[in-house]
Amino acid sequence: MAEKTVEQYYLPPPKVGRWEGFRTFLWNSETHQFLGRTGASWAKILLFYVLFYASLTGFFFAMLAIFYQTIDLDIPKWQLDESLIGSNPGLGFRPMPPEENVESTLIWYNQKDDNWKYWTNQLDVFLKEYTEENPNRVHCDFGEEAPPGKICDVDITSFHNCTSATEFGYARAQPCIFLKLNKIFNWRPTYYNATSGVAEGMPKELKSLVHNVTNADSRKDYVWVSCEGENPADVENMGDLEYIPAQGFASYYFPFRNTKGYLSPLVAIRFVRPKTGVLINIECKAWAKNIFHDRAERRGSVHFELMVD
Incomplete structure (x- = not known):
């Protein structure tokens, strides 16, 4: 069942x-x-x-x-033309306008007011590392380059009328603008001098200076600097300029190899008698055979405006 x-x-x-x-x-x-x-x-x-x-x-x-294991923290893997920044340094200027005007390149102040102190304070902050003690720095001169592991000192006290003690000339309507060459690792300038010749676009006064300085027995090579008004009116309003301590960056500061404590060389531009109450457009250029200029991209040059009321 x-x-x-x-x-x-x-x-x-x-x-x-x-x-x-x-x-x-x-x-x-x-x-x-x-x-x-x-x-x-x-x-x-x-x-x-x-x-x-x-x-x-x-x-x-x-x-x-x-x-x-594949990188060195002190030496970039890609250098010069192989790197993103290339081998054509640009120029920078100080002091910079306030951060809220990040795209501005205007240096403006009223001589009779205290607002010029903003610009001198900015320069004091910028130059602070140049005044600090550093045993790694040594005195350099032409033919006396820094030994390995050392860096050349930039003596701010030699800038005469462009020091904190003189308020960088702002109180006297003779403002100083500091120029610096952007750092590119292992970049070596190819210099203009009496032997190699000068560039066609150089100002006449600079061509004469290059021949006078580099014709000496002990040749002094520089990455030369020139500043000019961008327009005829700017040239007239800008007045005379004084380059301190020299009209260029001395050869013994190159090449940059990221040595600890390295200081970028500086050139101070002192405007002796700029016309007040007008906007002055200024372009500064660095001169070396391997520095190429492009105004649109600001290659090898820098633009800023100056206005003193």
Whole structure:
């Protein structure tokens, strides 16, 4: 006689309220489940994620360690033409306008008010590292370059009328603007001098200076600097200029090799008698055979405006 088959039917769970269902989800005393999982299930999934993220962290630090083996923190891997910044340095000027006018290049102040102190304070901050003691700095001169591991000092006290003691000339309506050549690792200038010739676009006065300075027995090479008004009216309103301590950056400051404490060489431009109450557009250029000028991209040059009321 065939056994009678007993059919079993699925019984839906009893209907419970939302609050009671939520409490059961948090902790089910019948199945000993917390948030729908037993303790063993939670332990397994926790162990999985601990191992998973530990592996990811270990892999990341291993790749980071391998990456740091391929670079030198003091010497860039890509240099000169192979680098993003290339081998054509630009010029920078100080002091800079306030940060809220980040795109402005206007140096404006009223001689009779104290607002010129903003500009002198900016220069004091900029020149602070030049006045700090550093045993790594040595005196350099032409034929006396810094030994390995040392850097050439920039003597701010030799800037005469362009020092903090003279308020950088701002109180006397004879403001000083400092120029610096942007640093490019291992870049060596190719100099204009009496032997190699001068550039066609050089101002007449600078051409004469290059021949006079470099015709001496002990030749003094510079990355030369010239500043001119951009328009005929600017040339007239700008007046005479004084370049301090020289009209260029001395050759013994190059090349830049990221030696600790390195100071960029500076040239101070003192406006002797700028016309007051007018805006003066000025362009300064650096001159070396391997510096090329592009006014649109400001390659090898810098533009700023000066207005003294």
